Structures are given as C-alpha cells and as structure tokens.
Amino acid sequence: MPTRTARTAWKGTLQEGSGQTELASSGLGTFEVSWPKRASDSADGSTSPEELIAAAHASCYAMAFSGALAKAGGTPESVDVTAEVGFGPDKEKGGFMITGIKLTVRGRVGGLDAAGFEEAAQEAKAGCPVSKALAAVDITLDARLD
16 A cells, blocks of 8 residues: 655754655645744635644545445535634643544535435444554544535
8 A cells, every 4th residue: 555755854943844745656836834824814825734634634534435335325516625623722621632523524415315325424434544653633624425
C-alpha cells in the first residue's frame, strides 16, 4: 500500500514566522501557513493543519460512504461531504487542540430510504480510515438523504 508525503518548511518564530506546506507526493501545490492566520477566524489566503485534516476527512469519508451505500444496496448518484475541524485551547493540558469534528453529508441515492442512508452513513464513519486515525476527537455526523 502507498505512503503519501507532505512537507513544511518554516522560517522564524511561532508568532512572526511562516511556512509553506507542500503536497509532495502529488505535486499538486504548496500552501502558505502561519500561526496568526491559524488562530484567526479569517484564513486570508493561508491554510492550516485543521483545514488539511478537514480535507483529508471529507474526501476519505466520501469514499467510505460511497462504498457503504453500495454495500447496503444503494446506488450513489451524488454525495456531498463537509468536514468542519474545530481548533481551540486545551483547557486540561494547556496549549491548543482539535476540539471536535463535524461531518455533514447530503446525498442522492437510489434504492435506499432515509433509515438505510443513515445506517450506511454511520457505518462509513466507523470504517473511514481518517475517522479511525482521529478517534481521540469527538466526531459528530449529520446525514440526510436528499
């Protein structure tokens, strides 16, 4: 099985420094990162570890969900997945932490009712490799058949 690589080159202190994160395996891009923008409500042209985790989770979950729908006898027409990754203070241990992840999925699926859709959504949440990797974080799921 493959291994994927990303790389970050950082210059300067935490507060004044900045870096560039490169999607090295795919070569698809290099993205700016900085602490002030990470801790701000506005990304302002910069990404963050949390946004990258959200992208990984949304794409992994969409694949797992598509498989779970087919396994349940459904025919996925379209699936839309959003992952929101929270970032904030770690009140118990100090520093910062990922505070939670909210997965929202909407889909058009032939051959399944709302209950079957929800069951497949929960199965995909449990089976998604990124969900498994992030098991220490509270992950909620809002699934609705369109």
